[in-house]
Amino acid sequence: MPVTSEVDESVFAAESAERADGPALPINELFTSLQGEGTLAGVPSTFVRTSGCNLRCWFCDSYHTSWEPTGAWRTVEAILSAVESRDADHVVLTGGEPLIHDASLDLLRRLADRGYHTTVETNGTVVPDAPVDLVSVSPKLASSTPTPERDPTGGDGDSDGDDPGTGGDWADRHEARRIDRDVLATLADDFDCQFKFVVTGEADMPEIESLVADVRDRAETTIPDEAILLMPEGQTREQLAETRNAVAELALDHGYRYTPRLHVDLWNDAPET
Ligand SMILES: C[S@@+](CC[C@H](N)C(=O)[O-])C[C@H]1O[C@@H](n2cnc3c(N)ncnc32)[C@H](O)[C@@H]1O
Ligand SMILES: Nc1nc2[nH]cc(C(=O)O)c2c(=O)[nH]1
Numbered sequence: 001m002p003v004t005s006e007v008d009e010s011v012f013a014a015e016s017a018e019r020a021d022g023p024a025l026p027i028n029e030l031f032t033s034l035q036g037e038g039t040l041a042g043v044p045s046t047f048v049r050t051s052g053c054n055l056r057c058w059f060c061d062s063y064h065t066s067w068e069p070t071g072a073w074r075t076v077e078a079i080l081s082a083v084e085s086r087d088a089d090h091v092v093l094t095g096g097e098p099l100i101h102d103a104s105l106d107l108l109r110r111l112a113d114r115g116y117h118t119t120v121e122t123n124g125t126v127v128p129d130a131p132v133d134l135v136s137v138s139p140k141l142a143s144s145t146p147t148p149e150r151d152p153t154g155g156d157g158d159s160d161g162d163d164p165g166t167g168g169d170w171a172d173r174h175e176a177r178r179i180d181r182d183v184l185a186t187l188a189d190d191f192d193c194q195f196k197f198v199v200t201g202e203a204d205m206p207e208i209e210s211l212v213a214d215v216r217d218r219a220e221t222t223i224p225d226e227a228i229l230l231m232p233e234g235q236t237r238e239q240l241a242e243t244r245n246a247v248a249e250l251a252l253d254h255g256y257r258y259t260p261r262l263h264v265d266l267w268n269d270a271p272e273t
């Protein structure tokens with residue numbers, strides 16, 4: 001089900017999630033792997049990847065959930081059966097942005113009822129009204145915003161008006177939506193959270209520091225440095241090899257945690273890993 005990127009994420013958010021056979025989600029892929037990122041790295045987990053996103057990061061490693069959302073509608077019932085047919089007792093709900101879909105809340109409630117440990121991978125723009133064991137928040141920095149030079153839809157990078165890409169169309173929407181400090185503080189107060197920043201270089205650090213300070217000011221709970229994770233940007237082993245040592249040094253310098261991208265080290269950019 002390819003859907004063109006002229007269409008907003010509402011294609012998947014609005015198309016009825018409530019069907020005759022119950023709530024449903026657009027699923028891009030469902031697989032079992034090792035959690036590759038964050039404090040649970042290495043834990044066998046079943047990944048449920050929804051399609052559709054309210055942002056458009058230029059570096060998105062899940063292009064077919066954001067820039068060109070693709071997937072097949074599956075009922076929450078069918079997703080639960082698929083999860084139960086696998087061994088893992090950890091489930092990671094990701095996307096795209098899983099929390100733009102109401103049916104994600106049904107899925108999370110029913111996974112909790114069945115005793116699964118749930119992690120939600122989210123960009124931190126939506127608060128879920130459902131139980132979640134770990135909210136893995138990856139707030140998007142200014143360096144994530146698509147530009148004519150960083151346009152994964154194929155813009156030619158110059159400004160002569162013949163740019164065939166659509167990345168530029170998304171720059172303003174992405175920029176306006178990417179950070180909501182109140183949502184981030186509410187997530188910190190209401191859930192166990194890790195804040196996992198994608199770092200492209202040292203220039204990202206002032207924004208991370210000021211955002212962390214703002215969220216700490218607004219939240220009632222204490223957010224320890226060990227809940228702040230720096231993750232190198234890179235979709236492939238080759239790209240990660242260029243960024244990871246510098247990002248590890250930045251984590252050391254700032255007293256934050258470093259997270260690898262274990263799945264990229266192990267399986268590069270293969271689907272369903
Ligand atoms: C595809 S996103 C889906 C969940 C949610 N939309 C989000 O961004 O957190 C899953 C994770 O991959 C990270 N990610 C995406 N592209 C990346 C890249 N090129 N390098 C490093 N991390 C990336 C995101 O920051 C997020 O932590
Ligand atoms: N192995 C593995 N670990 C992951 N952790 C977060 C992922 C994601 O795409 O949200 C991811 C993923 O795609 N694969």
Ligand code: SF4
Pocket residue numbers: 053054055056057059060061062065066095096097123140
């Ligand atoms: S918020 Fe997540 S899914 Fe959406 S474009 Fe950015 S990395 Fe991709």
Ligand SMILES: [Mg+2]
Pocket residue numbers: 061
């Ligand atoms: Mg991934």
